[in-house]
Amino acid sequence: MPRKPRNRIGESYGQLTVIELSERRSTAGNAYWWCLCTCGRKREVPSDSLSHKKRSKKNITECRDCAQKLSREGVSRKNNREEQLRRQKAIKNRAELLGKVPENWLKLPLTDAEARELGQKKFFRGIRCLKGHLSPYRINGGCLKCAQKNKKN
Template identity: 60%
Template structure:
């Protein structure tokens, strides 16, 4: 017979507060606990998934299923925002090095495809060479304009 689990009632793990023990056990013998999320939903969680240790390698449960999904989406959005800021900073740096060597109209274009979408534009200019070596603006859902024959590359002046 498994040992009696330590009483976790009242303990808080992220958005979850342990409210009562469950009759279930995991295959390894850990007890399940009923937890209430800060949003009011309840969730049954295995005791070995409840932890406040942020450096823990095993996955932990810190919210109900709905809030967990929202937290995951927020995390992905924050990561994407950080990466977009890096892309824009890099594009700005590359474009500054090209000032005077490319048309000024290209330097007035948005920095990245996401930047172009925000402004409702179709073209953007990062200041990088395409796979074929052209230095030209790009279309949002396409490629280099020089590759499609719409604009000459800056190297072909």
């Protein structure tokens, strides 16, 4: 007979507030609680995932939808950081190429993502492709010189 769990109704963990004891028990006999997320959705959460201790990785602090949304936002923040670095690098590379490459290349967007933002098809990061060409790239298409070569063959 599993022991009666401590009443946690009304406690809050991140976006969740414990509202009701669930019928469900883990194989070890631990209780599950129904929690209400600030977005209005409910989530059934095992007792041991409801904790204020920071060290625990399995802590649950929002419903499944909010958790998924938060992790997606985390990913896009990371992508933004990477994109910023890519653009800074491209600016630096292009500064070194001033006078060595056609001037119009240096007016192209810096990266694939910037080309998309500006509604353009080509960009120039100032880097060489795997074949060693220094050339603008086409979004989705890669190095323009490689593309020309492939066409000829």
